Amino acid sequence: MKWFDYAAPRSLAEALDLLARNPRARPFAGGTDLLVQMRAGQLDPDLLVDLKHIPELNELDCDGSGTLRLGAAVPCCRIYEDERVRRHWPALAEVAEMIGGIPIQSRASLGGNLCNAAPSADSVPVLIALRAVCRIAGPLGERRIAVEEFCTGPGQTVLGPGELLVGFEIPPPEPASGACYLRFTPRAEMDIAVAGAAAAVRLSNGVIAWARVALAAVAPTPLLVREAGDWLADKAPTEENIREAAELARKAAKPITDMRGTAEQRRHLVGVLTRRALQQAIARAREAQP
Amino acid sequence: MTREKVRVQAIVNEQPVEFLCEPRQSLLECLRDILGLTGAKEGCNDGNCGACAVIMDGRLVNSCLVLGVEAHGRRITTIEGLARGAELHPIQRAFLEQGAVQCGFCTPGLILATKVLLDRHPDPSEPQIRRWLANHLCRCTGYDKIVRAVRKAAAELREVRA
Numbered sequence: 001m002k003w004f005d006y007a008a009p010r011s012l013a014e015a016l017d018l019l020a021r022n023p024r025a026r027p028f029a030g031g032t033d034l035l036v037q038m039r040a041g042q043l044d045p046d047l048l049v050d051l052k053h054i055p056e057l058n059e060l061d062c063d064g065s066g067t068l069r070l071g072a073a074v075p076c077c078r079i080y081e082d083e084r085v086r087r088h089w090p091a092l093a094e095v096a097e098m099i100g101g102i103p104i105q106s107r108a109s110l111g112g113n114l115c116n117a118a119p120s121a122d123s124v125p126v127l128i129a130l131r132a133v134c135r136i137a138g139p140l141g142e143r144r145i146a147v148e149e150f151c152t153g154p155g156q157t158v159l160g161p162g163e164l165l166v167g168f169e170i171p172p173p174e175p176a177s178g179a180c181y182l183r184f185t186p187r188a189e190m191d192i193a194v195a196g197a198a199a200a201v202r203l204s205n206g207v208i209a210w211a212r213v214a215l216a217a218v219a220p221t222p223l224l225v226r227e228a229g230d231w232l233a234d235k236a237p238t239e240e241n242i243r244e245a246a247e248l249a250r251k252a253a254k255p256i257t258d259m260r261g262t263a264e265q266r267r268h269l270v271g272v273l274t275r276r277a278l279q280q281a282i283a284r285a286r287e288a289q290p
Numbered sequence: 291m292t293r294e295k296v297r298v299q300a301i302v303n304e305q306p307v308e309f310l311c312e313p314r315q316s317l318l319e320c321l322r323d324i325l326g327l328t329g330a331k332e333g334c335n336d337g338n339c340g341a342c343a344v345i346m347d348g349r350l351v352n353s354c355l356v357l358g359v360e361a362h363g364r365r366i367t368t369i370e371g372l373a374r375g376a377e378l379h380p381i382q383r384a385f386l387e388q389g390a391v392q393c394g395f396c397t398p399g400l401i402l403a404t405k406v407l408l409d410r411h412p413d414p415s416e417p418q419i420r421r422w423l424a425n426h427l428c429r430c431t432g433y434d435k436i437v438r439a440v441r442k443a444a445a446e447l448r449e450v451r452a
């Protein structure tokens with residue numbers, strides 16, 4: 001790697017100041033994407049700004065309303081070891097356990113997973129299905145956007161110069177709701193998704209009150225399939241309705257052919273994974289019935 | 291850029307150490323080239339093989355994906371820190387006795403991964419063992435003997451603790 005400087009700011013203000021003054025600086029969380037890309041010569045920043053000592057980026061807490069406040073730099077291991085996350089957002093705990101292996105999970109953050117903006121990023125469809133909101137800070141102050149609006153293309157995001165993802169706010173689970181993420185990989189562990197599907201649903205009086213479906217690795221960005229969720233609203237959670245929603249997701253996918261799979265295989269996988277993710281999300285919602 | 295080396299103070303294998311490193315040097319390079327601890331190996335240098343794994347503040351990390359400067363103020367255990375003098379750690383002994391070591395390149399990382407696993411889960415199931423070791427590649431043993439060694443070590447450590 002080329003020479004770079006390293007800074008470990010202790011406050012958000014200090015980090016923003018460093019980023020504002022150094023256009024060739026780069027935020028550094030777990031480094032599991034960043035250091036790999038730097039070593040491959042794809043990136044050569046002059047300064048790495050370590051985010052792991054900034055309180056706001058390391059928080060993992062529920063506020064008074066039950067909203068989960070998840071700092072962008074919190075490593076996966078802290079997410080899946082947290083009892084509140086395991087109980088109230090099990091799909092989030094599961095995806096944190098799915099990224100890489102144990103030594104990767106000691107370091108990899110969901111902020112890094114999103115900011116790296118790989119279409120295959122596993123946690124992003126889950127965050128979208130759970131209606132997570134991004135908190136962004138920068139030279140012009142703070143702003144908030146939905147996770148589904150964050151990525152604009154492979155490796156591309158809405159972050160402007162000097163901006164930092166501070167963290168996520170994930171709304172409290174509603175009664176009788178459930179979520180699930182499934183991915184297809186040739187190897188059970190340590191592999192990158194050929195395709196992935198997340199689903200979240202809420203049941204009410206025997207029908208689906210609302211549903212959300214989001215996909216990984218089948219479009220230039222993680223993809224929220226609004227039409228699948230809209231179609232399920234106010235319908236009974238029957239096998240037939242689930243199949244129809246999965247078909248809408250299959251049609252919405254814009255997969256490409258690459259070394260991991262063909263477009264045709266990916267499109268097929270979207271149908272299968274969406275159907276199963278919806279089934280499991282519904283089963284969880286039934287268990288969560290008060 | 292300042293191009294200044296950084297002074298790092300850490301606890302490595304229970305001993306305080308101090309060294310100067312470039313920010314671009316990985317923890318793996320610092321351990322091997324500066325501190326002379328060559329137990330951690332460089333396999334892939336991109337996080338996939340686990341040959342470089344060490345324990346940092348109780349967590350297993352791939353030291354090729356950690357910067358040396360990040361070790362400042364941290365507690366690090368490498369394979370050199372496991373034996374007590376001439377007496378091997380029970381996990382090391384189990385790996386030897388079960389034939390879980392052939393060329394030995396993957397062994398330091400696997401033994402440290404096993405240590406973190408057994409510290410947290412004294413009686414792991416086989417799927418749990420395989421999940422905890424999934425980030426470690428071994429080109430020699432075919433993994434079965436490694437899993438057996440982990441179970442043997444777990445049993446032995448449970449006895450010691452009982």
Ligand SMILES: Cc1cc2nc3c(=O)[nH]c(=O)nc-3n(C[C@H](O)[C@H](O)[C@H](O)COP(=O)(O)OP(=O)(O)OC[C@H]3O[C@@H](n4cnc5c(N)ncnc54)[C@H](O)[C@@H]3O)c2cc1C
Pocket residue numbers: 026027028029030031032033034035036051072073098099100101104107108109110111112113114115116120121122123159163164165166190191192193336337338
């Ligand atoms: C062996 C291995 C296995 C992997 N397996 C998986 C897998 O199964 N699924 C998966 O989805 N990914 C996987 N990954 C990729 C990677 O681990 C994840 O994308 C991880 O979540 C990245 O997080 P990080 O904290 O390491 O990010 P970093 O590498 O520190 O950062 C990633 C990028 O985001 C930027 N960035 C980080 N944080 C912020 C922030 N708060 N604000 C603004 N920009 C920021 C950085 O500048 C960099 O460009 C794997 C990687 C390896 C090496």
Ligand code: FES
Pocket residue numbers: 331332333334335336337338339340341342343352353354355
């Ligand atoms: S050398 Fe670090 S994981 Fe392979």
Ligand code: FES
Pocket residue numbers: 390391392393394395396397427428429430431
């Ligand atoms: S013993 Fe040779 S790589 Fe595992």
